[in-house]
Every structure is written in structure tokens, then in C-alpha cells.
Amino acid sequence: RKEVEQDPGPFNVPEGATVAFNCTYSNSASQSFFWYRQDCRKEPKLLMSVYSSGNEDGRFTAQLNRASQYISLLIRDSKLSDSATYLCVVIRHTGKLIFGQGTTLQVKP
């Protein structure tokens, strides 16, 4: 079993839709959590941090559930420019990043 698991998708949604991704992690000692965005053939870039209290940045909301060991990302009012792969990332207490395989989102006109 992978330490960080995501549904690879692809998720195909129309513009304006709300879409949610989930990610589960197996190491309960994991310390920090993030969502990264990766455009095709480009480097991953930090999208947002994830906290138990929830974290909102414009149309994006991230949530951490430590008891169930999952992380979510909600995108409201999807734009064409949101099309990308979204990587769930977990940081161990040692500082090492563990990446999920990514969830691909395609927003259609």
C-alpha cells in the first residue's frame, strides 16, 4: 500500500463546477500536509497548506482530518486555467516529502 494515495482521475468537469479531491495517508506520525499543483511537463508548485481547522484561499479550500487520515481539496467555480494535476503531499517529522501520484483535473468549456 502506498503511503499517500490519490484517485488519479481524470476528473472532467464543466466550467463553473465544484470539484473535490481526496487523499489518504497511512503514517499517523505525518507532520505537515500540502497540496501542490503541477502543469503538464512543469515542476510542482505549492498551492496551499492544509490544516485541521481548514484553509481557504479564494476558490480553493483544503481540509485535514487527522482522525481519518485524509486530506481534501475543494475547488469552487472551476476555471479552464484550473486544469492541471493536483498532488497531495505529506511531510514526515524528518522533513521528507511523500507525494501522492496526483489527481488530474480537466475543466471543459
Place this chain on the structure above:
Amino acid sequence: DADVTQTPRNRITKTGKRIMLECSQTKGHDRMYWYRQDPGLGLRLIYYSFDVKDINKGEISDGYSVSRQAQAKFSLSLESAIPNQTALYFCATSDDGQIGYGYTFGSGTRLTVV
């Protein structure tokens, strides 16, 4: 200039050849990493270094070696390239004082071994 620079951006090499991928950073971070990305597998850690004198194997270090020449430079070598090392390689840095804020990645090196 980019904070994390990788060279070359693209490389095609033959099986059995030695090849070096280079990474330099201007962020002043102590921690540097090499990852490879394959379709459907996400990013996997090859080697990492927490300072100039520290080198550690990641989850897939076989067939690779690294050199941390300075705080700003971390090179990855394939001593004898094989086709299943064809992948997208990323270098990344992090500041151990800012561990909660993630990493900065280079633009990647696309390596093809034929």
C-alpha cells in the same frame, strides 16, 4: 533567474553512458533533494542532503549517485544509464527552518535513455 536551476533541461543518452544532472540554487537552503517522476507513480525520492556533509539514500537510489559540492550545488549521476531510468528528474530545496512551507522545485530535466 530561477531560484532552483537544473541543467540540462532535456537529454537523450545511450545505454551504458555516464551522465550527470546538475542543480544549483540561490535560495540559501541547506536541504536539497533529487526526485524522479514517472507516469502513474508520482515523484519518488532518489537522494537527499541536509547539508554539505550529509548525503542520504532515498527510496530508489540504486543506479544513482550524488555529490553535494557546495551548499548551492547538488549533482545527480547515472554511472551507466539504462532505459528504465528514462524519466523526468526534479531537484528541490527546502529550508529546515521553514519546513512547514514546502519545497521549491527546479524546472526539471527530461532524460531519455535509448
